[in-house]
Amino acid sequence: MRYVFVSHANLDKATLKPILVALLAAGIPLWIDRPGEVGLAEHRLVLPSIRPGAEWDAEIRIAYERAACVLFFLSRNSNNPARSDSLFREFDHGSTKISWS
Numbered sequence: 001m002r003y004v005f006v007s008h009a010n011l012d013k014a015t016l017k018p019i020l021v022a023l024l025a026a027g028i029p030l031w032i033d034r035p036g037e038v039g040l041a042e043h044r045l046v047l048p049s050i051r052p053g054a055e056w057d058a059e060i061r062i063a064y065e066r067a068a069c070v071l072f073f074l075s076r077n078s079n080n081p082a083r084s085d086s087l088f089r090e091f092d093h094g095s096t097k098i099s100w101s
Helices: 010-025 056-066 084-096
Strands: 004-007 069-072
8 A cells, every 4th residue: 555654753743633634534544653642543544653673763764665755744843963864864765756757
């Protein structure tokens, strides 16, 4: 199943919930790292996220590499040194997947 990878800061989950709910209502499948923290774990269009015991960074990389696109939410919370490495990898991958043809 093709899906949208949601790149965001964990502190922004509550703020993003209305947007994610609207995307799901439109029939767009999503991958989000911790859907339970947004109250979306049981939604039929939220793909299974990180498996228990799995390597976090590897699971994230696999998820965004398999995604149809990356939906990148930039905020003060996401634009910080603690998140910068993974943030830039997700952004870079998402920006290179865009095709204008």
